[in-house]
Amino acid sequence: MALIGSLISLVGSLFLFLGALGILRLPDVYNRMQAGTKATTIGSILTIIGIGFAHPQWLPKLIILVLFILFTNPISTHALARAAHFAGIKLTERSIRDNLREDKIEEEIND
Numbered sequence: 001m002a003l004i005g006s007l008i009s010l011v012g013s014l015f016l017f018l019g020a021l022g023i024l025r026l027p028d029v030y031n032r033m034q035a036g037t038k039a040t041t042i043g044s045i046l047t048i049i050g051i052g053f054a055h056p057q058w059l060p061k062l063i064i065l066v067l068f069i070l071f072t073n074p075i076s077t078h079a080l081a082r083a084a085h086f087a088g089i090k091l092t093e094r095s096i097r098d099n100l101r102e103d104k105i106e107e108e109i110n111d
Contacts, residue, residue, distance in 0.1 A: 002054045009050030015043030027092040029084055037077040044069050 019039025026032045045066050052059040091098060 001056070005050040005053030005055075007050070008053060009047045012043045012046030012048075012050060015039050015046060017043075019043060027094065029089055030081055030091060030095075033077050033081050033084075037073055041069060041073045044073075 016039065019036050022035030022039060023032045026035055048062050048066055048069075052062045085101075
């Protein structure tokens with residue numbers, strides 16, 4: 001079981017590394033947030049599951065930790081991205097759509 005846990009943790013570490021690489025390479029804050037959130041969520045969960053395989057007595061506590069990460073990581077990133085958008089941080093020129101801006105314009109037209 002320790003070998004399986006080590007392999008799962010290794011895959012989780014690879015996801016965490018790729019998330020860090022995405023944060024360095026992507027063009028704007030919104031793309032960086034997406035890469036960081038998705039990769040760190042999956043990487044953290046895989047690493048924690050790997051630890052659970054290596055130490056089965058810790059598994060109930062680790063499951064609670066995984067659930068906490070699943071609920072809080074995407075929600076907090078969504079809130080940060082909306083705050084950045086409303087603060088006026090621009091998207092990259094290569095961005096095709098800004099749905100949040102389009103929704104705001106549509107609300108102003110309807111009011």
